[in-house]
Amino acid sequence: MIKLRDIDKFVDSKYQRTFILKGIDLDIEQGEFVTIMGPSGAGKSTLMNIIGMLDEPSQGEYYFFDEPIHRMKERKRSDLHKHHIGFVFQAYHLIDELTVYENIETPLLYKGVKSKERKSMVAEMLDRFQMVAKKDLFPEQLSGGQQQLVGVARALIGEPKLLLADEPTGNLHSDQAEEIMKLFQKLNSEGMTIVQVTHSKENAAYGNRTINIVDGAVEKDDRH
């Protein structure tokens, strides 16, 4: 599903080139639940953003379902990511001006889904996450855990093939964190490919593969 070959990401300043990622080779198959771990500044998030097509590698090749992403135009890439990838963020990143319902609906708007269909899809998602009663609330009226649930719902509504989660539980307390991780595990068991970045070993335990990154390079790649 994902094939990274010799990926570099660097920042040039006046006198030196600082590598954030260097020589990453990585393959992820459909159905995997991958955890990326590593110390702060190791390049986890950057790798995640590159996989999610939010950022471009400075060098190297990236194939998504065998399509060469590194050669695509922005619009094509945008199309690809909106149809196949869902994102969950540490800080939820819900749109404050939109209600729960509208937040979940937004990706469908950009995909051009018809109104009627949209309605039923959002309704189904609200039902699945047991948030029907909260659909007209604004993000600031929800607890962190609830906001993250909305974030996950929003990520899933477009029926992505790949779910990317950047420290999804970083801002939550443990009860809420557990709830989210169980949800992820369930999604994975239903066939969703998930890549998450986390600091927590407990969270990593939910997945079936752990990749350790140190100083921009893969140090360890465990399947469990």
Place this chain on the structure above:
Amino acid sequence: MLKSYFLVALRTIRKNPGYAGVNIFGLTLGISAFLVILLVIRFELSFDKFHSDSEKIFRINNELRLSSGNYKYPTSTSALAPALSNQLPEVTDYTRMSGGGQQLVIEVETELYKENNSFFVDPNFLEFFNFSLLQGQKEQVLSAPNTVVLTETAAVRYFGNTNVIGKTLKVKGQQDTNYEVTGLLENLPKNTHIAFDLLFSNQTFRSQNANFLNSWANDGFYNYIKLTDEQHANLVTAKMVELKAANIEEGRLHMFNPDLIALEDIHLKSNLRNEISVNGSMDFVYIFTAVGVFVLLIAGINYMNLATARSAKRAKEVGMRKVLGAYRKQLINQFLGESLVLASISALLSLIMVYLLIGPFSSFINKPLSSAMLFEPEVLGALALIVVVIGLGSGVYPALFLSAFKPVVVLKGKLAAGMGGSGIFRKALVVFQFVISIVMIIGTVIVYNQLSFLQNKPLGFERENILMVSNTNQAITPRMEAFKNELEKNPSIEGVTATFSKPGGLRPIIFVKSESVSEEVDGLNLAGINIYLNYLDVMNIEVQDGRNFDPTIPTDSTEAIIINRRAEAELNLKGEAVGKFIDVQGFGGDWQRKQIIGVIDDINFEPLQRRTESCFYAYFFPNFQEIFIKVNPESQSEVVSYVRDKWTEFAPSQPFEYSFLEEDLAAHYDNEKALSQLVVFFAILAVGIACLGLFGLASYSTEQRIKEVGVRKVLGASIWQVLYLLSKDFAILIAIAFVIAAPVAFYLSGWWLQNFAFSITPSVLTFLLAGFVALFIALLTVSQKTYAAAKSNPVKALRSE
């Protein structure tokens, strides 16, 4: 999707009521001001366009080229238009008006009325122009002698109702003349320079003086001609030169230099002496177009500035939308859509605001504006255009700017402080706003100073406490001395005199001959002011050389004259005028020998837009239009009723009408007064709107620096130091604006002051003052925000990290 944009836009407004309020309020004010000005200007430009073929109609003006200068009049001879019409097929029709400026006394059923606004016109007048006749046939109503057509207002004034056809009114004079009312006109539209209450048929003259309507000597006719095409104006001008050669006698050539002015230009571009009604001016239109556009610009810039400033706050939303799959184009549309929505809301509010305030405003500026004018398609079109231009103009920058972000960057929140280059752009816009504001402040001060200069400049004669009584139909003239003595019995009356020409009023041009001036000078003339002999005494006019008139010297009332300094120079008699003789042409064309007995200074007889003419004062013929009564100011009203009693005693059959000279003179500056009021009004508005924007910007930028302020305070900065830090940037902007504005304002005020023969010299102080006012207002505006920031608890600011 649209619904989603709209919802977000509305919710954004609701979430930031301060920003949105400032934004919408400022823009609403700006659009309202622009709308009002648009209406005023459309009104000014609409004059006389409602007549059919209005673009093909011209009026013939005539210029007198005299030694004292050129005098252009809107009137010419009665034979001119008929001759053109006869000899040129391109001239399809003509019509004439005469008798303008005459005061008539009209009697209806023993009631006496004064009428200042009537004309004698050709029978085709109502066919030529499009004034709507309510009763009567327009081809017939004026075809017979002794017929008259009234407007509704006039009908009600004279007869109490509009059921007037067939009734008779009597014009009093040496011989009373009866006129039969044959037609009733709807009240005239306000946008015509041809203003009148009554139209008499000029066929009335045919029976009295057949030649009157076909004379090459009688100058008092407003001649209007209609051409087959406006291109033919040149042809007509050439023909008039031919007609001049053929018909004008040798000695009068310099008095006959006709040319054409288009009917549609008369209101704004003519402004001659003896116009039918007070004209507007193109300067006014220019100034207000500029003011309108600039006020709108200031408001638009505010809007743009605040929108960009605020856009940083929305970066996160943009980033998220991108992650969720928005194309760049969709984001651009969203931002443009939002600013269009805001602009539309403002436009709608403006419509409501102008609709509600148009009444009071139109009386404030004394223009007949109505709310119906708002809904004309051109006005609504302009409004829609404004919405689009401001909506797109202010939306396009944030739209392009924000949509270009890389979502990763934005989501990390790196953006907030880094609006980088846009800072300069915003600053430039603020500078631009304050350039306009400062120019307007300076303009206001200069217009105001000039106005008070006009109203207070010593004119060289007494203008206060002079009661003017109209000497209607010369009722008092034969018994002037007796009337004067009777009035002077009242201790509150300090003097009584009389004159044919009141200051600022019409005065005859009198041809003179003098041995000191060579025969070849064409049309050597002086303005002749016919006065009662004690005039200079009562009016406190000082005789500088020679002596004043002396009623005890019998020849003073027959052959003595007093001239002013300019006349002395024009007669080549500098310093030696007293005792010299000059010949003066009487109204019958006869030459009378007069001796100069004194010289006075160049007192300002005419309004100060014009320079003082060369003139003489003399008791020239027994005809006085005005009686001047110098009154003790403490007992004004009591004196008025005393004078009224005496008037009724001396002239029982004439109406009593009075005014005060000072007010009469001030009326010459009504245009300037209106201008100054409007400039003040809009300057305050412009500065207000600019400050609204500044306020918004200040709150944004202090918010941006709240952490810096926190750190500085922790490091020991005082409130004043922080205030200085936050205000300094704004002060620099105002200073830059001032440097740009000062020369612009200097140039513009010079341009405007050219309209006046006598004007103030704008002082450096005025400019500096305006600059400081702007600075003060600006700092006051931002101080509320900066002070709050400076006072804030640094711990709070830092904790948010």
